[in-house]
Amino acid sequence: MSFVTNKDGSAIQFEQLIAQFEEQGGDSPLLEHCVHFEDSGAVGRYGNLSLRSAFQPLFQADSMRAVAHEALLRVEDDRQRSLSPEQAFRTPKSPERIVHFDRLCRTIHAINFAAQAEPDAVLYLNVDGRHLLNVRGGTHGTFFEALLGHCGLRPGQVVLEILESRINDFDRLIEAIAAYQRRGFGIAIDDFGCRNSNFDRLWRLSPDIVKLDRSLIVQSTGNPRARKILPKLVEIIHDLGARAVCEGIETVAQHSLAVNAGVDMLQGYLYARPVDRLQHRPTSAVTGTADLYPPGS
Structure with a gap:
């Protein structure tokens, strides 16, 4: 697979993108040569960890059309042992390396997404809460917007997912979200x-999207x-x-409950599991199920 151009024919400026990362990495061997390319796409390198992308679609509830894709991190060490994203994000310790690692993961996802996606496609990316607290002065999104430009993507095509319940400094969180939104990023x-x-x-955060925890649909x-x-x-x-x-829809009954509740979008294993290629249709039939839980039942 060639990762020279986006699907619309525009070039992904790899050399400029990698140079920008290497400049940020300084002289630390932990941060050198942080991006390379394999047949499956762009791969990030952080110490002994290899960072790859998997994508899971989000479907419009009324049409079951894929309207966006969430990028999920897949991590292996040098012994090809899998690590969870949570384990990987605990690896960097200093504020500078936390910021670098978070940006690196998002950039790997952006490259792999841009090489497959149609123009104006939407990408959901998770942001480490520690990153939000370690970037100061309302400059959130400045560096990442430049990196997106090298991939041929715009901030308006990116929705940043934030776990607000894990961030204690609420005022800093408000500042970060406002800075991202000013640049055109969506916030979930x-x-x-x-x-x-x-x-x-x-109410105070004013997000564009709210992703309901899977426990709500299970209950x-x-x-x-x-x-x-x-x-x-x-x-509300x-x-x-x-x-x-x-999110987290795994059964037809859960699908019906979510649709009847009036949600806008659906995501889960019932429709598609995360893989390295962008999927645009559900892998299982989910139509004709609304009568399982009629409204008000």
Whole structure:
């Protein structure tokens, strides 16, 4: 596979992109030669870790059309042992290396996405909360916007997913989100409904998208009270001016519950598992299931 051009024929400026990263890495051998290319696409290198991309589509609830793809990190060490993204993100310790590692992961995903995606396609990227706190002065997104430009992508094509419940410095979080939004990035609050999530924080953050934690749909499957609450949560999210995503859908019953609750987008293993190629259609049939849980049941 050639990673010289995007799908629309525009060039991905690899040399400029890598040079920009190497300049940021300084003289540390841990950060040198941080991007290379294999048949499967761009691969990041951080110490003894290899960083690759997998993509899972998000589907429009009313049409089951893929409207975006979330990039997920796949990590192996030199012994080809798999690490979870959580383990990998604990590797960098200093503020500078935390920022570098987070940017590196997002850039690898952007390269691999841009090489496959249609023009104006939308990419969801996770952002490490420590990165948000280590970048100061409202400059969030400045460096990454330049890197996206080398890939032929614009901030308006990128939605940054943030786990707000894990960030204690709420004022800094507000500052970071505002800075990203000023540059055109979309903001999604991830796993809403777990830990310390609450609507007061959501109101102050003004996200574009809210991704509901999988526990909400799981509880709704077996608990009639939770089933009645789910549509009300979605309604409040809509009242805030945001779109609602139900993630972690694994069964037809969960699909029906989410659709009947009025969510805008759906994501989960029922439709597609994460792979290195962009998928645009569900891998299983999910139509004709709305009568399993009629509205108000």
